[in-house]
Amino acid sequence: MNFEKPNQSSTLKKKKNLGLQTRISDKLISILGYSNRTIVQFVINLTKQTSSQIEFRKKLEQFEFSSKEISLFVQELFDEIPTTKKRKNYRKKEEHVEEEEESCSRSRQRRKVSSEDEESDEEARIACDKEEREKLEKSIRERDARKIAERKVKKVRCDVKDRKEMRKLRKISREEYLKDREKKKLEEMRDEIEDEKYLFGDGLKLSELENSKLRYMKDVYEIVKKKKGLEDVCDDEYKMPEVYDDQFGGVNQEKRFAAALQRYKEVESGAEQKSWEDQQIGNGSLKFGSQDVNRNGDDYEYLFEDQIEFVKASVMEGENEEDMFDESSDGFREKERVQKLQDERKTLPIYRFREDLLKAIHDHQVLIIVGETGSGKTTQITQYLHEAGYTKRGKIGCTQPRRVAAMSVASRVSKEMGVKLGNEVGYSIRFEDNTSEKTVIKYMTDGMLLREFLGEPDLASYSVLMVDEAHERTISTDVLFGLVKDIARFRSDLKLIISSASLDANKFSDYFDGAPIFRIPGRRFPIEIHYTKAPEADYMDAAIVTILQIHLTQPPGDILVFLTGQEEIEAAEELLRQRTRGMGTKIAELIICPIFANLPLELQNNIFEPTPKGARKVVLATNIAETSLTIDGISYVIDPGFCKMKSYSPRTGMESLLVTPVSKASALQRAGRSGRTGPGKCFRLYTAFNYQNDLEENTVPEIQRTNISNVVLTLKCLGIDDLMAFDFMDPPPAETLLKALELLYSLNALNSVGQLTKTGRRMAEFPLDPMLSKMIVASEKYKCSEEIISIAAMLSAGNLVFYRPKEKKVHADAAKMNFHTGNVGDHIALLKVYSSWEEHNYSTQWCFENFVQVKTMKQARDIRDQLKGLLERVEIELSSSFNDVESIKKAITSGFFPHFALLQRTGAYRTGRNPQTAHIHPSSGLAYVLPKCVIYHELVLTTKEYMRQITEVKPEWLVEIAPHYYQLKDLQDAVVKKRPRVKHT
DNA sequence: GAGCACTGC
Numbered sequence: 001m002n003f004e005k006p007n008q009s010s011t012l013k014k015k016k017n018l019g020l021q022t023r024i025s026d027k028l029i030s031i032l033g034y035s036n037r038t039i040v041q042f043v044i045n046l047t048k049q050t051s052s053q054i055e056f057r058k059k060l061e062q063f064e065f066s067s068k069e070i071s072l073f074v075q076e077l078f079d080e081i082p083t084t085k086k087r088k089n090y091r092k093k094e095e096h097v098e099e100e101e102e103s104c105s106r107s108r109q110r111r112k113v114s115s116e117d118e119e120s121d122e123e124a125r126i127a128c129d130k131e132e133r134e135k136l137e138k139s140i141r142e143r144d145a146r147k148i149a150e151r152k153v154k155k156v157r158c159d160v161k162d163r164k165e166m167r168k169l170r171k172i173s174r175e176e177y178l179k180d181r182e183k184k185k186l187e188e189m190r191d192e193i194e195d196e197k198y199l200f201g202d203g204l205k206l207s208e209l210e211n212s213k214l215r216y217m218k219d220v221y222e223i224v225k226k227k228k229g230l231e232d233v234c235d236d237e238y239k240m241p242e243v244y245d246d247q248f249g250g251v252n253q254e255k256r257f258a259a260a261l262q263r264y265k266e267v268e269s270g271a272e273q274k275s276w277e278d279q280q281i282g283n284g285s286l287k288f289g290s291q292d293v294n295r296n297g298d299d300y301e302y303l304f305e306d307q308i309e310f311v312k313a314s315v316m317e318g319e320n321e322e323d324m325f326d327e328s329s330d331g332f333r334e335k336e337r338v339q340k341l342q343d344e345r346k347t348l349p350i351y352r353f354r355e356d357l358l359k360a361i362h363d364h365q366v367l368i369i370v371g372e373t374g375s376g377k378t379t380q381i382t383q384y385l386h387e388a389g390y391t392k393r394g395k396i397g398c399t400q401p402r403r404v405a406a407m408s409v410a411s412r413v414s415k416e417m418g419v420k421l422g423n424e425v426g427y428s429i430r431f432e433d434n435t436s437e438k439t440v441i442k443y444m445t446d447g448m449l450l451r452e453f454l455g456e457p458d459l460a461s462y463s464v465l466m467v468d469e470a471h472e473r474t475i476s477t478d479v480l481f482g483l484v485k486d487i488a489r490f491r492s493d494l495k496l497i498i499s500s501a502s503l504d505a506n507k508f509s510d511y512f513d514g515a516p517i518f519r520i521p522g523r524r525f526p527i528e529i530h531y532t533k534a535p536e537a538d539y540m541d542a543a544i545v546t547i548l549q550i551h552l553t554q555p556p557g558d559i560l561v562f563l564t565g566q567e568e569i570e571a572a573e574e575l576l577r578q579r580t581r582g583m584g585t586k587i588a589e590l591i592i593c594p595i596f597a598n599l600p601l602e603l604q605n606n607i608f609e610p611t612p613k614g615a616r617k618v619v620l621a622t623n624i625a626e627t628s629l630t631i632d633g634i635s636y637v638i639d640p641g642f643c644k645m646k647s648y649s650p651r652t653g654m655e656s657l658l659v660t661p662v663s664k665a666s667a668l669q670r671a672g673r674s675g676r677t678g679p680g681k682c683f684r685l686y687t688a689f690n691y692q693n694d695l696e697e698n699t700v701p702e703i704q705r706t707n708i709s710n711v712v713l714t715l716k717c718l719g720i721d722d723l724m725a726f727d728f729m730d731p732p733p734a735e736t737l738l739k740a741l742e743l744l745y746s747l748n749a750l751n752s753v754g755q756l757t758k759t760g761r762r763m764a765e766f767p768l769d770p771m772l773s774k775m776i777v778a779s780e781k782y783k784c785s786e787e788i789i790s791i792a793a794m795l796s797a798g799n800l801v802f803y804r805p806k807e808k809k810v811h812a813d814a815a816k817m818n819f820h821t822g823n824v825g826d827h828i829a830l831l832k833v834y835s836s837w838e839e840h841n842y843s844t845q846w847c848f849e850n851f852v853q854v855k856t857m858k859q860a861r862d863i864r865d866q867l868k869g870l871l872e873r874v875e876i877e878l879s880s881s882f883n884d885v886e887s888i889k890k891a892i893t894s895g896f897f898p899h900f901a902l903l904q905r906t907g908a909y910r911t912g913r914n915p916q917t918a919h920i921h922p923s924s925g926l927a928y929v930l931p932k933c934v935i936y937h938e939l940v941l942t943t944k945e946y947m948r949q950i951t952e953v954k955p956e957w958l959v960e961i962a963p964h965y966y967q968l969k970d971l972q973d974a975v976v977k978k979r980p981r982v983k984h985t
Numbered sequence: 986g987a988g989c990a991c992t993g994c
Contacts, residue, residue, distance in 0.1 A: 402992065430994055447993040476993065565990060598989065623990050644990035657990065702992090710994085767994035799989065866994090922986040942988070 189221045308545050310530035313688050316671060338418040345383075345416060348376030349521050357381070357518060358388050361464075365488060366496040366515035370505045372522020374676070377499055378468050379413050382441045385464050385495075386417075391440040393493065394463030399446040399480065401472050402628060403429040410434070410443040430767070431862045446476035450483075450714065451767065457718055458487055464495040471502035471665070472627065473701040473730075479711055482727045483718070485512060502665055504698065511729045527675040531688040539640035540568065542685045544575050547618055550636050550683070551590055557635025557678070558617040560625060562670055564644045564659050569594045569620045576618065589615035595629075596622040598800060600855070607631055626669055630676065637674040637682040639667060641690070647705045650739040652916045653899075655707070656941035663699040667691065701730045708732050709740035709770045713749060716756045717764040746898055746965055747774045762874040766867065768796055775895030776867065777876070782887040782894075785871060786880040787831055791892065793864035794830040795937055795949065801833060802923075803851045812851040820925030825951030827892050827937075828885060829925055834860060835882070890961065893953050896935045897962040901947060902971075903932045909947065911939065913965075921946040933958075933971070 345351065350371070360367055371377040382396050390396060400406040410427035419425055426435030428444040435442055444452075446467070452459070459465065465484055470477055481498075488496050498508050498515075505517045536542035543561055550559055563569050573592050580590055593607040611617040611633060619631055623643050645660045662670070667684065674680025684691065703711070712723060720726055723737060731737075744750045747770055749760030756764075763773035772792045779788035794801065804812040819829040819836075833850075837857055840846040847854045871878060881887050901909035901918060907930065909918050918939060920927045924947075926934070937949035955971040 445993060451994060472992090474992065565988095567988075596989090597991065626991085628991070646990075659990090714994095796994095804988095863994095921988095923988085927986075944987090946987080 186221065186225075189217055308536065308542055308549065308685075309533040310546075310683055311533055311688070313529045313531050316524075316527040316529065316668075316675070338416075341416045341418075345376075345380065348380060349374075350376040350380050353518075353520055354380075354384055357520075358384055360516065360518050361385070361495055361497070364516055365492065365494070366498070366512045368505050368508045368512065368515050368517045369497060369499040369520065370501070370517060371499065371520035372501055372524055373672070374524060375520045375522045377520060378409050379416065381466060381497065381499075382443075382464075383413060383417065386441055390463050390495070392463075394461055395439065396441045396464045396466070397449065397459075397462045398441070398443050398466040398468055399449050399477070400443060401446055401469050401474050401477065403445055404628075405469075406443040406445050407434075410441075413441060413443075431866060446474060446480055447767075450476050450479060453483055454714070454717060454764070458491060459484075459494070460491075462494065464497065466497040466499060468499045469501070469627075470498050470508065471500040473699070473703075475702045475706065475708070475711060478701055478703045478729060479715070481511065481729050485727060501669075502698075504665075507729075524672065525675040525677075525679045527671055527680040527682055529671060530681065530683045531691065532685055533687070535687055535690065536685050539642065539685050540572060540575070543638050543640055544572060544579065546638050546683050546685065547576065547590075548579065550638075551616055551618075552587060554636065554681070556616065557680075558611055558619065558631070558633045559636045559638060560619045560621060560631065560634045560673055561638040562625065562640065562643070563620055563622060564642050565622060566596045566598060569596055569622065572620050591615055591617045592620065593617060594620045595624060597624055625673065626666065630673075632677055634674050634676065635678060635680050637670055637680065638685065639670045639682060640685040641667065641695070645699075645705070648707050648736065650707075650733065650736040651914055652939065653707070653739070653912075653914075654916070654939045654941050654945065661695055663696040664691065665698045667695065703728065703732050704730055704736075707740070707769075708736055709743050710768075712737065712740040713744055713760065713764050713770050713773075716744070716750065716754075717761065721754060743898060744770060746962070747771065747895070749774070762876075765870050765874050766792075768792060768867075771895040771899070772796060773895070775892055776871070777874070778894030779891040780876045780879075782881070782884075782891040783879040784881045784884065784888050784891055785876055785878055787882060787888050788891050789864055789867040789871065790834040790860075791827050791831050791888075793860040793867060794834055795827075796863055797856050797860040799948065800853050800856050801830065803853045805851075808851075815849075815851045817925070818850070823926060823929050823931075823952070824885060825889070825926060825934075826924050826949040827951045828888065830949075831888070833857075834864075889951055889953060890957055892951060893935055893957050894961050896937065897958055897965060899937070899939070899947075900933065900935045900953070900958060903930055903934075909934070911936075911947070916945065918945040918947050920950055921948045924948070924950045926950045926952065 350357070357369075369377060369381070378398070378400075382398055385391070385396050398409075400409065406427045406429050410425055411421055414421040414423075414425040417425060421427075422434045422436055423438045425441045426439040426443070428435050428442060428448050430445070430448065449465075467477055467480055467484070470481075484496055488494055496512070498512065500508060505519075509515050509517050532542070540563075543563070547559055547561065561572070563572060573594050576590070576592055580587065589612075591611065595604055595607050607617075607619050607621075608631065617633070619625065619634070625631065626643075639662075641662055642659050643662050643666065644657050646655060646657055648655050671680075671682035671684075674682050686694075715723060715726065723741070724734070741750065741754065744760065745752070745754075747759075747763070748757060749763050749770060751757050759774070759777055762777050763770055766773040766776060768776075772795060776785065776788055776792055779785040802812065802816050819832045820826075824832075833852060834857075836850075837843070837846060837852070842857075842861065844854050846852075847857060868878070898912055901911040904910055904917075909920070910916070911918050916939070918936075920930070920934075921940075929952075931950075931952035933953055933955050934947070934950045935953050936947035938947070940946050940948060955966075955968065958966045958971060959968045
C-alpha cells in the first residue's frame with residue numbers, strides 16, 4: 001500500500017508517522033544489520049521530506065543500497081501485513097531483551113558454580129543486575145508508552161461516530177503532529193551537530209559534501225533556535241540538565257557522560273572485591289569511539305550500543321625480541337652473502353644452545369625438542385648435525401607436514417650452506433623429488449617418508465631422523481611415530497628427534513620411553529589476551545563489532561579474524577562493507593582480505609600486499625592462517641573459537657564436516673599469530689571461563705576421526721600384522737580399525753587370516769584410498785586402465801571440478817550437463833571432462849568455457865601422471881576402451897561394490913550392508929534420474945545424508961564381481977518393483 | 986535443489 005501524505009491520514013496514521021524514524025532505525029538494524037551510527041545519519045536524511053515509496057527508493061539509492069536491499073526495505077516499511085519472515089524479525093527484536101536477561105542469568109549461574117568466593121559472586125551479580133535492570137526498565141518504559149498511545153487511538157476511534165467530528169479530530173491531531181515533528185526535527189538536528197562535533201571533531205578530515213551538509217544543518221538550527229528558543233523544543237521529553245550545556249549553547253559531552261562513567265570509576269577503585277573473572281584475569285577493557293584515534297587517556301569514552309566489552313586476561317610472554325631476518329642481501333657477492341647468512345644464523349635463539357643440543361643428541365637416542373616457531377630449529381638442527389659429522393654415516397631426514405614448508409626450508413638451508421638446492425640439500429614431495437645421490441640433508445613431507453618406508457623398512461640410509469611440527473598430529477606423523485619408535489629399538493645408531501611447538505611435550509616424552517626434553521626459547525613478542533566479559537550469542541556479529549572497535553580505537557596494525565569457512569567469510573566481508581560504507585572518510589581505510597583454500601591463487605596473494613600507510617588490513621581467514629601460511633604485520637587476532645572439523649562414523653562410513661569449538665592448543669596457536677613482528681593482542685570472543693572449562697586441551701588427532709583404511713593397508717604392507725597391538729600414540733577407535741580391515745578383506749587385499757594378498761600389495765603402491773586402488777588394479781581385467789586412472793585422478797582431486805558462479809548458474813549448469821548426456825553417471829562424466837580437456841591440449845580457455853576449475857584439473861593431471869607411472873611398477877598394461885562404458889563401469893564397481901545403494905519407494909536410497917538412508921546429492925547428474933541400483937564414491941552428512949558421485953550399475957554385476965559379498969536373491973528382493981514418481985524441474 | 990576446514994601420498 002501507499003504511504004499516505006500526512007494531511008490525508010487518520011489519527012492512526014499520524015501515530016505511525018510519528019514513530020517513523022524509530023521504525024526505520026529498527027528496520028535497518030534488523031533487516032540490514034547496520035550500526036547505530038550509520039542509521040542515525042541515514043534516517044535523519046531520509047525522513048526530511050519523504051512521503052512516497054518512490055521518493056524513499058530514490059533516497060535509498062543515493063545511499064548505494066543494492067536494489068534487492070531497497071525492495072526488501074521499502075516493502076517492509078510500507079507493507080502493513082507482516083510476512084512470516086518479517087514477523088520473525090519483529091519477534092527477534094522483541095525477544096532480544098529477554099534473551100539478554102537470560103544470557104546474563106546464565107553467565108551468573110556459571111559464575112556461581114565456579115566461584116569459590118561468595119562475595120565476589122554477589123558483586124558480579126549486582127553489577128550484572130544493575131546493567132540489566134536499566135536496560136529492561138528502559139524497554140518496559142518504551143513498551144508501556146507505546147501501549148498507552150495505542151489505547152488512546154482506539155478510544156478516539158470508538159468514540160467518534162460522526163464524520164465531522166472525525167475531520168475535526170484529524171485537524172487537531174495533524175496540528176499536534178506537525179508541532180511535534182518540528183520539535184523532533186530540531187532535536188535531531190541538534191544531536192546530529194553535537195555528535196558530529198564529538199565523534200568526528202578534530203583531526204579527522206571530512207569530505208566537502210559532508211562539510212557542507214554540516215554547515216547547512218548548523219545554519220538552519222541556529223535560525224530556528226533564535227526564533228523559537230531551544231528550550232521549548234522538547235519540554236515533554238527528557239531534557240539534558242542545564243549544567244551540561246556549555247556557553248555556546250551546545251552540550252558539554254564530558255559532563256554529559258561523567259555521571260555514567262563515575263559508576264565505573266567507583267566500581268574500579270572503591271569496590272573491595274571484584275567479580276570472579278575480574279579477579280582471575282585483571283580488569284583491562286576496550287572501549288569504542290572514533291576520537292580515540294587521536295586522543296589518549298581521556299576520562300570518558302563514547303560507547304556504541306552494541307559494543308563488546310573485553311577483559312584482558314593474560315600476557316603470553318615474548319621470549320626474544322631481536323630483529324627478524326633481513327633477506328635483502330641481493331647485492332652481495334656469493335662469498336659475502338654466505339658469510340652474511342652465517343652471521344645471521346648466529347643471531348637465532350637456538351645458536352646459544354648449539355653445543356648443549358649436540359651433546360644431548362649424542363647422549364640420547366631419542367630427543368624431544370620443544371621450540372616456538374622462529375627459534376630456528378627447523379633450519380639449524382640439521383646443519384649442526386651435518387657440521388658435527390652425522391652425515392658421514394647416512395642422510396639426515398627432516399619431515400614437514402606441508403609441501404610448501406619442505407620446499408622453502410630446504411631452499412633456505414641450501415642458501416645458508418652455499419650449495420645448490422638438490423645437491424647436498426634437497427627436498428622430496430609428491431610429484432617432485434629434488435634430491436640427488438649427493439644429498440645429505442633431505443627435507444620431505446611426512447607422507448613422503450611414509451612412502452619411503454615401503455621401499456626401505458629400516459631406513460638404513462638415514463643416520464638421523466627429525467619429525468618436525470609433531471604437535472600437528474597428522475595421520476602420517478602419528479603413523480611415523482609408531483614406525484620410528486619401532487626401528488629405533490633395533491637400530492641403535494639411528495638418532496631420533498621429535499620436534500614440537502606444543503606445551504605437552506611430556507606426552508611425547510612418555511610415548512618415547514621417557515626421552516629427555518630439550519627446550520629452546522622462541523622469537524616471539526608479548527601478546528595480550530582479551531576475553532569477552534559475557535558470552536556472545538552471535539560470534540559473527542561480535543567479530544564484526546570487534547573489528548570496528550579495534551579499527552577505531554587501536555594503534556596501527558593489521559587484524560586477522562579466524563572464521564570457519566568460505567560462506568562465513570563471504571558473509572562477514574559483506575557485513576563489514578555495509579557497516580563501514582556510511583562512514584566515508586570519517587574513518588581510516590579498512591582493506592578487507594578474505595582467504596581460504598578454495599580462493600583462486602591470484603586473489604590469495606592479495607593478503608601479502610603490504611598495507612598502505614594510514615589504512616588497516618583485515619584478513620578474514622579459515623584455519624589456513626593457523627598453520628599453513630604466515631601473514632606479516634598482524635598485530636590483532638580475533639578468535640571466535642570455532643573451526644570446521646571432519647568426523648567419521650565407522651558404522652555407516654559417513655563423513656561430516658562440523659563446526660566445533662577449537663582446542664586450547666589451537667586457540668594458543670591462533671593467538672600466537674599476532675606476535676610475530678611486534679607485540680600483539682588477541683581478542684577471544686568467549687569468556688575466560690569458557691576457555692578454562694569448555695575447551696578441550698588438544699585437538700583430537702586426525703587418526704581418531706577419519707577413515708584409516710589407507711593407513712591400514714600401508715601398515716599391512718610393512719608387515720605389521722597385529723594392528724590392534726601397533727603402538728599408536730593415540731590409537732584409532734577399534735571400530736574404525738575393524739571397518740578398515742573388513743573393507744580390505746572384501747576388496748581381496750587381505751586374505752582370511754589378515755595377510756596381504758598379491759592384489760593388496762599392488763593396491764598399496766597407489767597413493768589412493770583402497771577402493772580407488774582396487775578399481776585401478778581391476779581395470780587390468782576390463783582393459784580400460786587409461787580411463788580408470790583418469791577417473792581415479794579426478795575423484796581424488798576433489799569435489800571442486802565444476803565452477804558455478806552465482807550470476808551464471810544457468811550457463812554453468814548447462815555446460816555441466818554436456819558431460820552427462822545419456823545419464824552416464826558422474827564417474828563417466830568426470831572421465832569425459834578429463835578427456836575433453838586433454839583433447840583441447842589442457843587448455844585453460846577450455847576450462848573457462850566449460851565452467852571447470854583449472855586448479856583441480858591441473859592437480860588431476862599431476863595425479864594421473866603419477867598413477868600412470870605406478871601402473872608400470874605393478875605391471876598393469878595401459879589399455880583403453882573409451883567407448884565400452886560397461887567395462888569401465890564394471891571396473892569401477894570392482895572397487896566400489898561395498899558402496900552400493902538401492903532405490904526405495906520413497907525416492908530415497910538404502911545403502912550397503914549397514915543400511916542407511918541416503919539421497920543422491922543435487923550436484924549429481926543423476927539427481928533426478930533416480931536409477932534403481934547405484935554405487936557411490938562417498939557418503940557425506942551435510943543437511944541430509946548425501947551420496948556424492950553416483951553411477952548406475954546392474955545388480956547382476958555386483959554378484960558377478962563380488963560373489964563373496966552379494967547374492968542375487970537379496971539384491972533382487974531389495975530392488976523396488978514400482979518406481980517412485982520423479983520430480984521434474 | 987545443495988554447499989566445500991586444512992593437509993598429505
